[in-house]
Amino acid sequence: xxxxxxxxxxxxxxxxxxxxxxxxxxxxxxxxxxxxxxxxxxxxxxxxxxxxxxxxxxxxxxxxxxxxxxxxxxxxxxxxxxxxxxxxxxxxxxxxxxxxxxxxxxxxxxxxxxxxxxxxxxxxxxxxxxxxxxxxxxxxxxxxxxxxxxxxxxxxxxxxxxxxxxxxxxxxxxxxxxxxxxxxxxxxxxxxxxxxxxxxxxxxxxxxxxxxxxxxxxxxxxxxxxxxxxxxxxxxxxxxxxxxxxxxxxxxxxxxxxxxxxxxxxx
Amino acid sequence: xxxxxxxxxxxxxxxxxxxxxxxxxxxxxxxxxxxxxxxxxxxxxxxxxxxxxxxxxxxxxxxxxxxxxxxxxxxxxxxxxxxxxxxxxxxxxxxxxxxxxxxxxxxxxxxxxxxxxxxxxxxxxxxxxxxxxxxxxxxxxxxxxxxxxxxxxxxxxxxxxxxxxxxxxxxxxxxxxxxxxxxxxxxxxxxxxxxxxxxxxxxxxxxxxxxxxxxxxxxxxxxxxxxxxxxxxxxxxxxxxxxxxxxxxxxxxxxxxxxxxxxxxxxxxxxxxxxxxxxxxxxxxxxxxxxxxxxxxxxx
Numbered sequence: 001x002x003x004x005x006x007x008x009x010x011x012x013x014x015x016x017x018x019x020x021x022x023x024x025x026x027x028x029x030x031x032x033x034x035x036x037x038x039x040x041x042x043x044x045x046x047x048x049x050x051x052x053x054x055x056x057x058x059x060x061x062x063x064x065x066x067x068x069x070x071x072x073x074x075x076x077x078x079x080x081x082x083x084x085x086x087x088x089x090x091x092x093x094x095x096x097x098x099x100x101x102x103x104x105x106x107x108x109x110x111x112x113x114x115x116x117x118x119x120x121x122x123x124x125x126x127x128x129x130x131x132x133x134x135x136x137x138x139x140x141x142x143x144x145x146x147x148x149x150x151x152x153x154x155x156x157x158x159x160x161x162x163x164x165x166x167x168x169x170x171x172x173x174x175x176x177x178x179x180x181x182x183x184x185x186x187x188x189x190x191x192x193x194x195x196x197x198x199x200x201x202x203x204x205x206x207x208x209x210x211x212x213x214x215x216x217x218x219x220x221x222x223x224x225x226x227x228x229x230x231x232x233x234x235x236x237x238x239x240x241x242x243x244x245x246x247x248x249x250x251x252x253x254x255x256x257x258x259x260x261x262x263x264x265x266x267x
Numbered sequence: 268x269x270x271x272x273x274x275x276x277x278x279x280x281x282x283x284x285x286x287x288x289x290x291x292x293x294x295x296x297x298x299x300x301x302x303x304x305x306x307x308x309x310x311x312x313x314x315x316x317x318x319x320x321x322x323x324x325x326x327x328x329x330x331x332x333x334x335x336x337x338x339x340x341x342x343x344x345x346x347x348x349x350x351x352x353x354x355x356x357x358x359x360x361x362x363x364x365x366x367x368x369x370x371x372x373x374x375x376x377x378x379x380x381x382x383x384x385x386x387x388x389x390x391x392x393x394x395x396x397x398x399x400x401x402x403x404x405x406x407x408x409x410x411x412x413x414x415x416x417x418x419x420x421x422x423x424x425x426x427x428x429x430x431x432x433x434x435x436x437x438x439x440x441x442x443x444x445x446x447x448x449x450x451x452x453x454x455x456x457x458x459x460x461x462x463x464x465x466x467x468x469x470x471x472x473x474x475x476x477x478x479x480x481x482x483x484x485x486x487x488x489x490x491x492x493x494x495x496x497x498x499x500x501x502x503x504x505x506x507x508x509x510x511x512x513x514x515x516x517x518x519x520x521x522x523x524x525x526x527x528x529x530x531x532x533x534x535x536x537x538x539x540x541x542x543x544x545x546x547x548x549x550x551x552x553x554x555x556x557x558x559x560x561x562x563x564x565x566x567x
Contacts, residue, residue, distance in 0.1 A: 005474060006377070013373040016366070020393055020446050023404035026414060027397070038407040040417035079298040086296035090288075102299050105307045109503020109547065111520040112314075112540045119317060119533050120310035139306050142299055171291050196395045203505055207527075216399050223403060223510065235400035242396040250388045 024239060031232035038232060049233035058234065061218035065199055068130055068214060072137035073145075073194035079138075080145030080194075081187055085175070088153040089161075103143045113140070114207035121208055128210025136204045141194035148193065148253070152186035153179075189249040196245040199238075317537040327533055335534035339542070345522075352502065352518040353546065355433075359440035360448075360497030364490060366441070367449035372482070374449075375456035376464075387453065394447040402506045405442045409435050409511070431513040439511035444500045448493040455489020456482060491558035495551055502547060519543050 030038035034046040087099060105113065117136050121127035126135070156179065164174040180187075202216035209217055215238060222231050321330040339345055374386055393401075408414045409429035416426045429435040459482055467477045483490070501507075508518040517525075519539055526536040 009369060009373045009377060012369045016370045016445075016449065017389065019441070020390070023401045023408070023442060024393065024397070026408060027400055027404045037412070038404070039410075039412040040414045079302060082295040083299040086292055090292035090296070092292060092296075098296070098300065101308075102303050105303060107499060109499055109520075109543055111503045111505055111523055112543055113503075115523055115527065115536055115540050116310040116314040117306070118527070119537070120306075120313050123313065135306055138302060142302065146299065171288070193395065200396060200398050202399045203503075219399055219403075223399075231400070231403060235397060235403070239397045239400065243392060246392050246395045247388070250392070254384055254388070 027232055027239065028236050030229055031236045033229055033232075036227055036229045038229065049229045050237075052230055053233055053237070058218060061213050061215045064130055064209075064212055065215040068133045068137060068205075069195045069198040072134045072141060072198045073191050075134070076138045076142040076194045077145045077149075077187060077191045080142040080190060081149040081183075083142075084146050084150035084153055085179070088150060089158065102146065105139050106143050110203040114204045117204060118207040127208055128212075130209065130212045132208040132210075133205050133212075133214060136208055137194075137198040137201060140201065140204065141197050144197065145190035145194050148190040149183060149186050152183045156182050185252045185255065189252040192245045192249040192252070196242045196249070199242050199245070314537045314540055317534055318541055320534045320537075322532055322534060325531060335532075335538045338535055339538045344517075348517050348519060348522055349542070351516060352520075355436060355440070355508070355518065356498050356501040357550075359437050359501045360494050362437060363441055363445045363448040363497045364452065364494045366445065367452040367493060368490075370449050371452035371456045371486075372478070374453040375459065376461070383457075387450065390446055390453065391450045392446075394444070394450070398443070399506060401442055402439060402510050405439050406435075406511050409438065431515040433516075436507060436512050436516065439507035440497075440501050440504070443504060443507055444497050447500075448497045451493035451496060452486065452489055455486035455493070458489070459485045488558050491554045495554050498550055498554075499547060502543060 026038065029042065031049055032045055032047070033043050034048065035043040083102060087095065092098075113136070117132075117139075118127060121132045121135070126132050160178050160182070161174045164178045165171075169177065200216065201214075202220060205214045206217050206220060213221065215234075219231060219234060219238075222228065222234075317327075318335055319331050319333070321328050321332045321334050374383060374390070378386060410416070411426050411428065411430065413429075415429070419425075419427060429438075463485070464477050464481050467481050472480065503520060505520040505524055508514070508516065509521050509524070512518075514521060519542070523536050523539045523543075526532050526539065
């Protein structure tokens with residue numbers, strides 16, 4: 001009975017992973033299909049869809065997405081990390097309310113966020129530009145950066161800073177010379193993960209970007225037209241890009257704990 | 268709280284250093300707060316105000332009118348769409364959470380160390396990638412000529428029409444957030460103290476009893492959180508109902524998009540968004556009560 005339970009659970013877990021990864025596998029598979037329809041059976045191997053990707057509209061959508069992702073994740077990581085440090089090392093009234101409030105935006109349904117941001121940015125004259133997408137993506141991703149850096153700061157002993165202050169360092173010098181090197185992996189992880197989120201975000205970008213389409217909006221427009229395996233080819237390239245970002249972030253985040261443990265052992 | 272001033276300053280300098288500390292804290296904490304105030308709270312307040320504005324010859328006019336509210340609630344279509352949206356979101360979140368339980372159990376109690384970290388990373392990675400293209404692929408997997416029907420045909424069963432069905436929508440929502448829900452439930456079960464499970468087993472509890480009486484109650488917060496995440500994502504999603512559902516079963520989010528794109532009627536869209544937020548608040552509050560009710564039976 002016990003043995004049976006184990007293997008049933010293992011089969012279930014495998015089936016769940018197949019469900020999660022099936023769309024990725026089929027997406028990539030059909031990008032190399034000769035037919036433009038992603039239907040079984042596979043018609044034959046072809047690089048045609050990747051070759052046909054070389055066009056100006058796609059290129060500018062990729063460029064727009066890159067610019068938005070870089071700018072928004074840079075801002076989100078910097079202000080998220082500043083807030084995380086503030087929360088971890090200072091005491092002030094209404095700290096819980098502060099944390100709850102800054103974490104709120106990602107908890108709001110995306111369609112509502114998209115609507116209120118479009119309405120607001122239109123009213124103040126900031127809509128329909130890449131800048132407006134950056135504003136929205138910072139809103140959406142800074143809580144993520146805040147959370148990652150805060151988690152890391154909770155593992156860094158405040159005594160390291162106390163020691164630096166005893167030796168005459170100011171708050172800012174201690175941050176620069178003691179805290180920053182210790183939390184650097186989490187900063188990079190936050191930057192990469194927020195970049196992946198921005199790179200992939202569709203709903204808000206669709207509402208506020210106007211004529212400056214980002215890559216997901218470009219893909220959405222392709223969905224409305226004729227079926228083409230070019231969607232698979234673009235989707236594959238986009239997937240490889242964001243998967244690399246997420247995996248790098250995860251690797252950094254899991255490795256840093258081990259490295260701190262070593263450092264403290266030697267210290 | 269420790270601060271540099273305690274380590275250096277004394278006497279008269281202490282006061283100025285303490286205020287310097289206040290300034291440092293404020294400088295660090297302010298930018299994100301200001302960002303969320305200007306680009307989240309302000310738009311939210313404006314949305315509430317906007318529900319009372321009116322539209323005259325395609326222009327938004329500041330007003331104190333109940334027109335948009337009565338437009339929405341007097342529409343014969345609204346109630347059906349609202350009920351469908353609520354049921355789909357509740358159903359898909361419940362399905363994802365229930366399906367996540369055995370997987371989370373396996374992650375929490377049958378693997379450990381590096382293998383578990385790898386499994387967790389594998390679980391959460393898809394959530395951050397290819398949101399749009401996943402729905403695209405699911406739509407074609409479920410079509411009459413799609414992969415699932417090709418597999419079924421091998422078994423000798425006729426094609427199943429998934430297109431636009433409730434089943435297709437539920438699969439679409441699962442494809443969207445099952446990985447995230449499973450990740451959150453896994454983290455919750457990993458935090459369960461295994462000694463308590465051991466104690467229950469020593470007292471003669473069956474694996475089933477251990478799961479129902481020990482594991483489930485102790486990971487209740489994570490389970491409710493995961494459900495709430497799924498519910499929120501399903502409620503606010505436009506791509507699954509419009510692309511996988513083919514728009515034949517409109518939801519609130521489809522209605523919001525049509526109200527903006529078709530009619531540019533911001534007040535009416537703001538009412539719909541307010542209804543959505545109100546619904547979310549009620550469901551989350553109920554979930555919160557469920558998660559934290561009778562935590563300590565002795566005090567209940």
